[in-house]
Amino acid sequence: MHASLPCKHDWLENFDVVITGSAKPSFFHEENRTNIFQVDPESGMLLNTNNGVFLPQIGTTLLESSSKDKKIGKVFQGGNVAHLHKLLGIAASSQVLYVGDHIYGDILRSKKVLGWRTMLVVPELEKEVKLLWESRNTRKELRSLRKERDLVEDQIHHLNWSFKFEDPDDHQKRELSFQLKDLECKRDYVRLQHQQLMKEFHQKFHKVWGQLMKTGFQNSRFAHQVERFACLYTSQVTNLALYSPNKYYRPSEDFMPHEFDILGI
Template identity: 65%
Template structure:
C-alpha cells in the first residue's frame, strides 16, 4: 500500500523493538544520553539545521526505521531473484547453485550495463576502480575505455545503473556473476542476451520478487531474522513527539509522485483495522454516498486521521500545519528517492541514514597515525619531484660545463631512485589503508585523496547524515546543528 502516516509511528515500531509506553524514555534526557556520544553514532552536518525551527519530522521505512540485516534479507532477495531468472526468464539451472556474498558490493558504484563493468569514481566522475564482472580492469584498459574521450561520459544515461541503495547490492553482485558466467561459458546464455539485456532481466526478476509478496511474507513471518533491533528508535520517536514535533512516515512507491504538488491524486483516509479507504476533504473524512447515516470514528471532534493513501505533499503540509517547507526534516536512506527530491523539489531539510558510516568513522578514528604517515609520504614525493624537475630544467636550458652536468646527472639518478622507493611505499601504504575499509572498493567516502561520487552526493543533498536513525534520540530536540568550516586547498595547507 502506498501510504503515509501523520501520527502513530511509535506504535508501528514497537512491534519490532518490543517497547511499552511506560518503558520509553528519551535517550538524550537519560544520564547515559548526556555522556560523550560514540563517534559512530554522531550526527554530521553539511548545512545548518536549527531543530527549534523544525515543526515536523518525517521518516522513510526501509533501511531507515526498519534496518534490514543484509546477510539474511538481501540473501533472501538474491535467492528469489535467481529463481525467477531460471523459472521465468529461461536462464541455466546452474544459477541455482550460486550464493551471495553480501559483503562484496558497496553503495556509490556505477554499473556499465553495455560493457559489463562495475565502476567506482571520484566526485569529478573520473573512474578510479573498475572491474569487468569480478576481474580487475588494468590501468591502461581503464584509461583507454573511460579516460580518453574529449567529452567524458556523464555516466547518467540509459547505459548505466547507479548502486545508491542497499537494496541494489544483491542485483549488482548477481550482474557481476552473470558477466563472468557468460564470458566463461559460451553458449550457456543466449548470444542474443548481451550484458545490457542480462541486467534488464535481473531488474525484471527483482521486481517479480517484490511484486508477488514472497519477500514481505517471509519478513513478516520472522521479523527478528531479517530486521535489526534498534533500542534507540522508540525512545527517539517518543522524545520528538513529546517535544511538540509532528512525526510522520512516508513509505513505499507513493514517494516519487507524492513529492510533486501538481500531482492531483485523491487523498484517502485508511481505516487501519479493516483497510477500508474513506474519501476525505484535505484530510477530513466525508460521509459515504448512499449511506448518510454512517458514523465514522474520525468524525468525532478533535480526532484526526492517522494513516492516508494517495494525495500529495500539499495535503501533508496542511495536515501538519506546516507554514514553510524549511520547517520539515525528512530522514531517509536513498540519495535520489528520499534526499534529493525532498531537498531540491520541496525545500525540506534532509538527513541521510548511512549505516556503513559507523564502521567508516571508527576505522578513520583508529588510523590517525597511518593517515599522518600517508601525508608525510605524499609530501616527500612532491618535494622529490620538485627537485627532479628543477635539475632537469637546469640540464636542458642552462649553459653548464661538463663537470656541472655530471654532478647534476648523479643527483638526478639518486633522486629518481629515492622517488621510486617513496612512491612504492606511498602506494602500498595507501592500498593497505583503503583495504581496512573494504578489501575491494576501499573507503566509501573516498577514492584515493578525492571524495567519492557517493560522498559528493551526500555533501550536496544531505543537510545532516548519520549511521542510524535512532541517533537523533541522542541529541537534544532543540539542537542547532552547525557545519564545520569549509576548507580550500590553500586554507588546509596553512592551517595544518
C-alpha cells in the same frame, strides 16, 4: 508476527500522521492528483476523505464517524506533498526535516523540488568511522609520504631545469647526473611505499571500492551529492535522540588549498 496474535498499533502514538503507499517520488510533486484516503488500521479498509478531511462514510451515523475519526485519523494512503503540509499545518518548507536513506528517491528530490531540510541515513558510516579512527596513524603516514614524494619531484624538476638552462660544465653535469639518479631512485621508492600503503588502507574498508566517500584522495561522486543535497547525514536516525530538539546544526568550515599548511590541516 504470528497470524494468531493480535496486531498492536501502539507505535502510532509516536506519530502525528502516517502515510502509506505514497508512491515516491511522484508524491513530492504537488501537480500529482492522487487521491488521499484514510486507513482503518484494524481492518485495512480505505475511507474517502475531502483532501485529508474525514468524511462520514455511507451506512454510518455522524456520531459513529466522529468516534472512528479519532481512532484512525492519523493513518492515510496516497496523496501528495500538499496533503502532507495541510495535515501537519506546515506553513514553510524549511520547517520540515525529511529523513531518508536514498540519495535520489528521498534526499535529492525533496531538497530540489520542495526545499525541505534533509538528513540522509548512511548505515555504512558506523563501520567507516570506526575504521577511520583505528587507521588515523596510517592516514598521517600517507600524508607524510605524499609530501615527501612531492618534495623529491620538485628537486628532480629543478635539476632538469639546471641541465637545460644553466649550461653546466662537464664536472657539474656528472654531479647533477648522480644527484638526479639518486633522487629518481628515492622518488620511485617513496612512490612504491605510498602505493602499497594506500592499497592496504583502502582494502580495510572494501576490497574493491575502498572508502564509501572517497575515490583515491578525492571525494567520491556520492560524497559530493551528500554535501550538496543533505543538510545532515548520519548512520541511523536514532542518533538525533542524543541532542536537544532545539539544537542548531552549523555547517563545518570550508578550507582552500593555500590554508592547509598554514593551519596544519
